[in-house]
Amino acid sequence: MNSALRLALVGNPNAGKSALFNALTGSRQKTGNYPGTTVERRAGRFQTQHGLEVNVVDLPGTYSLSATSPDQVVTREVVLGQRDSEPLPDVILCVVDATNLKLHLRLVLELKQLGRPMLIALNMIDLATRDKIDIDVDALESALGIPVIPTVAVRRSGVKELSVELSNHLNDLVEEAAKTKPLPAWQPQDLKSLQKEAGRIAKVATRSEGIEHVMTRRLDALFLHKIAGPVILFAMLFVMFQAVFAWAETPMEWIDMGIGALADWLIASLPDNALRSLLVDGVIAGVGSVVVFLPQILILFAFILALEASGYMARGAFLMDRIMASVGLNGRAFIPLLSSFACAIPGIMATRTIDNPRDRLTTIMIAPLMTCSARIPVYTLLIAAFIPNRAVGGVFNLQGMVLFALYLAGIVSALIVAGVLKRTVTKGASQSLLMELPKYQLPNLRDLVLGLYERVKIFIARAGKFILTTMIVLWVLASYPAAPADAALPDIYYSYAGQIGRVLEILFAPIGFTWEIAISLVPGMAAREVFVGALGTVYALSGSEDQIATSLVSRLQNAWSLPTALAVMAWYVYAPQCLATLAVAKRETNSWGWMFFMAGYLTAIAYLAAGITYWTATAIIG
Numbered sequence: 001m002n003s004a005l006r007l008a009l010v011g012n013p014n015a016g017k018s019a020l021f022n023a024l025t026g027s028r029q030k031t032g033n034y035p036g037t038t039v040e041r042r043a044g045r046f047q048t049q050h051g052l053e054v055n056v057v058d059l060p061g062t063y064s065l066s067a068t069s070p071d072q073v074v075t076r077e078v079v080l081g082q083r084d085s086e087p088l089p090d091v092i093l094c095v096v097d098a099t100n101l102k103l104h105l106r107l108v109l110e111l112k113q114l115g116r117p118m119l120i121a122l123n124m125i126d127l128a129t130r131d132k133i134d135i136d137v138d139a140l141e142s143a144l145g146i147p148v149i150p151t152v153a154v155r156r157s158g159v160k161e162l163s164v165e166l167s168n169h170l171n172d173l174v175e176e177a178a179k180t181k182p183l184p185a186w187q188p189q190d191l192k193s194l195q196k197e198a199g200r201i202a203k204v205a206t207r208s209e210g211i212e213h214v215m216t217r218r219l220d221a222l223f224l225h226k227i228a229g230p231v232i233l234f235a236m237l238f239v240m241f242q243a244v245f246a247w248a249e250t251p252m253e254w255i256d257m258g259i260g261a262l263a264d265w266l267i268a269s270l271p272d273n274a275l276r277s278l279l280v281d282g283v284i285a286g287v288g289s290v291v292v293f294l295p296q297i298l299i300l301f302a303f304i305l306a307l308e309a310s311g312y313m314a315r316g317a318f319l320m321d322r323i324m325a326s327v328g329l330n331g332r333a334f335i336p337l338l339s340s341f342a343c344a345i346p347g348i349m350a351t352r353t354i355d356n357p358r359d360r361l362t363t364i365m366i367a368p369l370m371t372c373s374a375r376i377p378v379y380t381l382l383i384a385a386f387i388p389n390r391a392v393g394g395v396f397n398l399q400g401m402v403l404f405a406l407y408l409a410g411i412v413s414a415l416i417v418a419g420v421l422k423r424t425v426t427k428g429a430s431q432s433l434l435m436e437l438p439k440y441q442l443p444n445l446r447d448l449v450l451g452l453y454e455r456v457k458i459f460i461a462r463a464g465k466f467i468l469t470t471m472i473v474l475w476v477l478a479s480y481p482a483a484p485a486d487a488a489l490p491d492i493y494y495s496y497a498g499q500i501g502r503v504l505e506i507l508f509a510p511i512g513f514t515w516e517i518a519i520s521l522v523p524g525m526a527a528r529e530v531f532v533g534a535l536g537t538v539y540a541l542s543g544s545e546d547q548i549a550t551s552l553v554s555r556l557q558n559a560w561s562l563p564t565a566l567a568v569m570a571w572y573v574y575a576p577q578c579l580a581t582l583a584v585a586k587r588e589t590n591s592w593g594w595m596f597f598m599a600g601y602l603t604a605i606a607y608l609a610a611g612i613t614y615w616t617a618t619a620i621i622g
């Protein structure tokens, strides 16, 4: 029997629920300074100072229990005990943003009607102080008839009082909860009158309204400006991609040198046998060629995390709303699409914040066109090998510009596909964006570092598990059966992998792909960066003995023509190669049909785009 108390974190979007959850449980749930960061319930556990075990669940933010978007429905169902898998929470901990009391109290009043044990965390007290908002906690407590505990979820000291108060109150609440637990009765409330009441209470409890933040106003005047706004957004993204290239160069060289040294050491210290080949050509060549991209991925994530935490991200959504509306996309699609730059999987999940099912479907369908971080290894490898490292116009770097162009190709294609879909299969009116703009904040360094650390862990774990196993399988397929004694071509040509590659080549030869590329595409289905690892292994095995230590870049320069390299880049702008994305699309659309539609249309465009690139480049270069 599980006797732990069940605590549910409920509140408006962006109130700081996940930050509080992390502070209480010591976990690292994603937080972000925009509404809709959390789209699923997440559970954790902690112990109060009185030794009481508490199961706490972090929920998606919601403006009202009658909200209809899929993420907010989760919250309603959990709060009302309507989920089979989730027992009714014993206590609701309602998280309220102290700088936005009036809006947030409406939900408090709505929850109060349920008659469940409840506490309030009055969060973001630090920001309230910054903005000279002075709240009378006692007055608020007595007006609501609910205990109110001030918190600063992002500071360790900021939850101390909560932890003590929780202990005190929870002991009472245990008894209350131990009594019968009737399912709360719920009917949609008259939100207007609740809003009025919330306004009245907020007024009573506010000693001083604070100043309108001058900085917020000035920054918004700039960032949301009709002309300057989009220019700044574009410039910011441009700098981001330049930085991914420029700053990562040196650390990448170090990693590359380290990996090279490791390979050399193994070659020197092991006898020339199958084990050495497996380690050097399989594991090190494969995993190494992916791990070397860690610095670039870190830089990209650092930018995205900082943009998220500062509050700029939501301004981006606001700016993009008009452009997105012109192709029939919902402005709410911006954040899911932006998250897809990290990975399409959280991006597709984030579409749960979109109410309109058709808009949501359109957004899911185009999410894989945003360039995810797994594509960085593919792009940068090919760019490093085939695009000259030249300055353009004095300031820009040609390699960085090509990378930017590849990202842009994905974005533009996504807008076109969305436009086509909205006029055909997902026809219907879409809503415009109504989004609360969060407060600007300087990103907290500790959060940033922890966020990056989480990403590194995931990346390394993937390189370790996923890439390692595929590389070993690939090495086996690529090494056996052995080549005949009178072989004229590299051994791999005669192996199983070589044979499969040659069959696939029939399909891919028209668009300029060699059999080595074709065979590497197959493990690339597991995850796109595995393609790079696979190329590493395949070319390590096709190289002659003295070539073993040469880098993949120089191997590719010898083996591929420029049109082929460009065609592979074009392929990866579109190719739906990651099976995990397709699996999430299936789950989120709840339809095999839509999943196959996604895979089908992306593959068709990928093939065409690669073909057109190859044919055009061949015609120009000759």
Ligand SMILES: Nc1nc2c(ncn2[C@@H]2O[C@H](COP(=O)(O)OP(=O)(O)OP(=O)(O)O)[C@@H](O)[C@H]2O)c(=O)[nH]1
Pocket: 011, 012, 013, 014, 015, 016, 017, 018, 019, 020, 030, 031, 032, 033, 034, 035, 036, 037, 038, 039, 059, 060, 061, 062, 123, 124, 125, 126, 127, 151, 152, 153, 154, 155, 158, 308, 309, 441, 447
């Ligand atoms: N300064 C300050 N920032 C906070 C505080 N609590 C949360 N934040 C920041 O506010 C933003 C929102 O926090 P989250 O924990 O993601 O909010 P949430 O309620 O989980 O939001 P949703 O998941 O979108 O409903 C993040 O950038 C946090 O770092 C606080 O007490 N003080």
Ligand SMILES: [Mg+2]
Pocket: 017, 018, 019, 030, 031, 037, 038, 059, 060, 061
């Ligand atoms: Mg959250």
